[in-house]
Amino acid sequence: MTDQQPLHTPRSLIVTFYGAYGRGRADHPAGRPVPIAALIRLLGAVGVDSPSVRSAVSRLKRRGLLVADRTQDGAAGYGLSEAARQLLDDGDRRIYGRTAGRSAGGWLLAVFSVPEEERHKRHLLRSRLSRLGFGTAAPGVWIAPAHVHEETRHTLERLDLASYVDLFRGCHLGFEPTAEAVSRWWDLAALARQHRAFLAAHEPVLQRWTRRRAVPPEDAYRDYLLALDSWRRLPYADPGLPASLLPADWPGGRAARVFMALHTRLRDGGARFVASALR
Structure with a gap:
């Protein structure tokens, strides 16, 4: 039995789009604002309707991730906030540069104490550490x-x-073997199911593309954005534990190879479709 892939929500797909195609260029480091009409077309290509795009953009704006701006021709558009760009830059190191198997550097410990009257921050802190891949x-x-x-x-x-929070760096010195401790700190079975669900959804897509010579831009864009939207969650759930501490049949490496093959094959073709939508 495998866990299902999470649904592609409009908000998640918009963040994925900006991460893949909506960031800075040499002439505009913050990234040019994307016209709302183009964003609706681009999200429509992956099955999101116009009202859902507008609603998701409003929520992302309230969260401080998108900022309203005008394009060069005066059309309404949205660009990334500074906080959003930092978030995406941090994410690149995980999403495109998997660190699984890296054992040097030891462990990072986060020790925290939150006053009872601020317990809402305790919940937020636990939630964010979990999203960062902490066990x-x-x-x-x-x-x-x-x-x-x-x-x-x-x-x-x-x-x-x-x-x-206090952060510490250190080594595990006992008393149980580190591999056994890791199985307590993380739910490895659940992580493995997430990797297998990604493979079930996207490995057949890669197999179809390996049989195709041409790379139609809209097809490449659609398949790449959906794969990236699924994949970008996994390097956070699985922070890249050393291979020596993982089960022998760990599917994370295979999932990473499938994603990177799709990235190599499809990203540039997708960029051509984006460029046509932004003209």
Whole structure:
């Protein structure tokens, strides 16, 4: 039995689009604003209707991730906020540069204490550490591979949570074998099911593309955006644990190879479709 892939929500697809195609260029480091009409067309290509796009954009604007702006010809559009660009830049290191198998650097510990009257921040803190891929070593003590330090620091500072947390770097010295401890800190079976669900949804897509010579831009865009929207969650659920600490049949490496093959094959073709929509 495998877990189903999460649904592609309009909000998630918009974030994925900006991460893939909506960021800075040499002449406009913050990224040119995307006209709302073009965004509706681009999200329509992956099955999102116009009202859903507008509603999702409004929510992302309220969250401070998108900012209203005008295009060069005066049309209404939306660009990324500085916080959103930092979020996407941090994500690149995980999404496109998998660190699975990296064992140097040891572990990062996050030890936190939140006053009872601010328990809503305790919930937010736990939620964000979990999204960053931390496992639970003990109550109030969370653990991750040390290579997630910079991204963790950026996230905690961005959410005004840094004052509640102390970060430490160290090694596991016992008493149980580290591989056994890892199986307590993370739900490896659940992570494996997520990788297998990704493979079930997107490996057949890759197989179809390997039989095609031409790369029609709209087809490439659709398949790439959907694969990226599915994949970008996985490097956060699975923070890239050393291979020596994972089961022998771990599917994470295969899932990463499938995604990178789709990225190599489809991303540039998708960019041509985006360029045509933005003209």
